[in-house]
Amino acid sequence: MLDLRKVKKELEPIIERLSLRGGDFRYLREIITLDQERRDIIVHLEQLKAAKNETSKKIGLYKREGKDVRPILESIESDKEKISSLDQRLKSIDSTIDEMLLNTPNIPHQEIPVGKDESENIVIKKVGDLPTFDFEPKPHYEIGVNLGLFDFERATKIASSRFVVYKGLGARLERALISFMMDLHTEKHGYKELLLPYIVNQDSMTATGQLPKFAEDAFKLIDDRHLYLNPTAEVPAINMHRNEIIPLEELPIHYSAFTTAFRQEAGSAGRDTRGIIRLHQFNKVELIKFTTPDDSYKALDAMLADSEAVLKALKLPYQVIELCSGDLGFSMAKTYDIEVYIPSQQGYREIGSISNAEDYQARRGNIKFKRARDAKPEYVHTLNGSGLAVGRTVVAILENYQQKDGTIVVPEVLRPYMNTDKIK
RNA sequence: GGAGUAGUACUCAAGAGGCUGAAGAGGUGCCCCUGCUAAGGGCAUAGGUCGGGGAACCGGCGCGAGGGUUCAAAUCCCUCCUACUCCGCCA
Numbered sequence: 184m185l186d187l188r189k190v191k192k193e194l195e196p197i198i199e200r201l202s203l204r205g206g207d208f209r210y211l212r213e214i215i216t217l218d219q220e221r222r223d224i225i226v227h228l229e230q231l232k233a234a235k236n237e238t239s240k241k242i243g244l245y246k247r248e249g250k251d252v253r254p255i256l257e258s259i260e261s262d263k264e265k266i267s268s269l270d271q272r273l274k275s276i277d278s279t280i281d282e283m284l285l286n287t288p289n290i291p292h293q294e295i296p297v298g299k300d301e302s303e304n305i306v307i308k309k310v311g312d313l314p315t316f317d318f319e320p321k322p323h324y325e326i327g328v329n330l331g332l333f334d335f336e337r338a339t340k341i342a343s344s345r346f347v348v349y350k351g352l353g354a355r356l357e358r359a360l361i362s363f364m365m366d367l368h369t370e371k372h373g374y375k376e377l378l379l380p381y382i383v384n385q386d387s388m389t390a391t392g393q394l395p396k397f398a399e400d401a402f403k404l405i406d407d408r409h410l411y412l413n414p415t416a417e418v419p420a421i422n423m424h425r426n427e428i429i430p431l432e433e434l435p436i437h438y439s440a441f442t443t444a445f446r447q448e449a450g451s452a453g454r455d456t457r458g459i460i461r462l463h464q465f466n467k468v469e470l471i472k473f474t475t476p477d478d479s480y481k482a483l484d485a486m487l488a489d490s491e492a493v494l495k496a497l498k499l500p501y502q503v504i505e506l507c508s509g510d511l512g513f514s515m516a517k518t519y520d521i522e523v524y525i526p527s528q529q530g531y532r533e534i535g536s537i538s539n540a541e542d543y544q545a546r547r548g549n550i551k552f553k554r555a556r557d558a559k560p561e562y563v564h565t566l567n568g569s570g571l572a573v574g575r576t577v578v579a580i581l582e583n584y585q586q587k588d589g590t591i592v593v594p595e596v597l598r599p600y601m602n603t604d605k606i607k
Numbered sequence: 608g609g610a611g612u613a614g615u616a617c618u619c620a621a622g623a624g625g626c627u628g629a630a631g632a633g634g635u636g637c638c639c640c641u642g643c644u645a646a647g648g649g650c651a652u653a654g655g656u657c658g659g660g661g662a663a664c665c666g667g668c669g670c671g672a673g674g675g676u677u678c679a680a681a682u683c684c685c686u687c688c689u690a691c692u693c694c695g696c697c698a
Contacts, residue, residue, distance in 0.1 A: 225658050229667045236667090239679040243625035256678055263678080428655085551655095556636085560655080 184284045184547040191215055200290050203297050203508035208287065214280055221276045228269045231262055285389065286396055289543040291508045292517040298507030304520070305507065310491065311500030313524055318587045322527035323578040324458035326585055327353060330606055333459065344456075345448060345463045347574075352606045356580070356593075357466060359600035360573050361441050364468040364493055368570055372489045374439035374470060379419035381443060385409040387422040390548030392514030392540075399449045402463075412445035416469035417567040424473060425548040428560050434552055435482060436473040439570060441466065459574045460532065466573040472566040475552065476542065479564035480517075483539045486568045487519050490535050493571050497594045499579050500524040502531050516541045521571070523579040534576060535569030 190197055190211060201208040238259050245252045296305050314320075327333035332353025338346040349357050368374040382404065388394040388411055393401055402412040413419060420438050429436070444467050455461035470489060474482045487503065494501045506518040515538040522531035542562035545551070551560035584592045591606040598604050 222658070225667075229658065232668090233666055235678075240625075242678055246625075252678080259678060 184543060185287055185290065186542075186546065187214070187218065187280070187284065190284075191218060197290060201288065203291055204288060204511060205299060205509050210283065211287065214283055217276050217280055221273065221280070224269055224273050224276070228266065228273065231266050231269070235259060235262060235266065282395075285547070288392075288511075288513040289516050289540060291511055292539075292541075295511070295517050296505060296507040299509040300507075301510045303507040304504045304510055306502050306504050307519075309500075309502040310495070311498065311524075313500050314526060314583050316526065316585075316587075320526040320582060320585060321589075322458065323525075323581040326581045326589070326591070327459070329589055330591070332356070332581075332606070343463070345461065347459050347462060352601070352603070353577075355601060356577055356597070356606070357573055359597050360576050360580075361466060361468060362600050363496075363597055364570055364573070365439060365441055367493060367496065368439040368468070368470060368489060372437075372439075372492070374437040374489075377416075377420060377423075377438050377440040379413070379416060379440050379442055381413045381419075381445075382410050383413055383418050383422065385411070387418050387425065388414075390425050391418045391421050391544050392512075392547065393418065396513065400447050402445045402447060413442055414446055415444050415567075416440040416442040416467060417471060420469065420471040421544055421550075421565050421567070422548060424550045424563075426550075428551045428553060429473060429563060431475075431552055431554060434473060434475055434563065435478060436471075438471040439468065440471065441468045443467075459578060462574065465575075468570045468573065470537075470566075470568040470570045473545075473550065473563045474566065475554075476561070476564050479539050479541060479566060482564075483517065483519075483537065483566055486566055487521075487537045490521055490537055490568050490570050493576075494521065494523060494534070496596045497576070497580065499576075499583055499594075501534070512536075512538060514538075514540045514543050516543065521569070523575065524583065525579065526582045526585075532575065532578075533572075534579065535571040537568030538566065540565045540567070 185197070191214070194211060194215060198208045198211055201211075238255060242252050242255055245255070296303065298304065321329075324333065324335075328335075330353070331351055332349060334348040334350055335346075338348045341348070365376060369376045385394060388401065393411075393414055401414050404410040404412070419442070420440050423438070424436075443464060445464050448461060448463060451461060459465075470486055472479075472482050472486060491501070491503070501521055501523045504520050504522060506512075506520060511518055518536055518538040520533050521535040521537070523534040524530075525532050541564050544565045545562040550563050550565070552563050553560050580594060580597075581591055584594065586592060589607075593601050593604050593606060
């Protein structure tokens, strides 16, 4: 959520920066008018309430002294109505302002590239050598089905399309990757391991920015508690500290969490229909940080390096891109995507995303810290990154490590987890 | 799922319509005392948030959350949430 005070102070520059995302944000001008009305009401309302409090006290006194309170009671009768109607008006203004702010995305960081969509993202580095094949490399779904690693038909029988059953060494590979990634981040990169709920409530979804605007992307439970299936570990992990003031000495907080993520993939009909690139359910290892505002961009770069370390260890070629303003996620000020090389597509596919939300989620979730014992609380910055999407890592391994005979060489770092050096 | 009990500040806890923005204790901070430590004494300690004001400061909200009754609610009523106890069920 944007800071209302800041919006008021820098209205036009903010509208201009937001519009770099695409879309019209001139509606924010209305906030200024609404806010002025809101303040006027508050001033008036508080005067009335203060007077009413005085009067009530007086009534108490009079009663104890046995005096007649009827005249006083009559004198405040009209204020009562004024107060309740002003209260109502205030509530309605507050909720209008709130709704506007909740539906307004984060302001893109000053230095990110300006562009209208993903075609204007900028490749900032390429790492690793592309594999060479003396045969036609197969797509992962063919390899996986041939080796008996995936079963799409039965997954559809069990659930629906866009699900998969992993079998045998396929299931083992997925599990091995989860363990490998979690071990790397917790033991080498200093993150604290979390195992989180896979169901989150409406407040959590709102704090991180999935709601109210992107309700159609989430799986909502049919239940009057307004619960959702976890769409990404970012949601439960950031909400660990919702409505908290984190002691300064606990910052920065680094969490790593494996979760299963659930997405409706609304609007993706027809895209990536084959294979395990885009499923309703997938596994992901996530990195989450809470930092002071001063440290968040350093922390972002460090997180990117932690993410990259997974691909480096697996010896998979990848590129890092910086998202342009038009491709930026709703809650984020700046985002790097990591894209892994997919031989069958002769191109790169997103396998991870590392973002700084600055104070946007912290404000929605009321997550603060204090610089000193008697200092005013300030919002923390929140960051999240993939470390990595596990299913897509499976895709990358199958395709990049495929052999002419149809088998897969297991990347060295995974062998202790796989108990084999070959999938055949 | 049934039946019950409870949620008050950093912690424990009193409070049962107005004199309570909240007794008391612990903790914490500052000071005194003591050669150091322990013990003792004094003072302070509702955070947070919204609004007014140049500021000092003033005011609104706030006793799990949200509604309601009342001139007035921590205190009465309703709904919800959470924790605990008992019963049932269950990995």
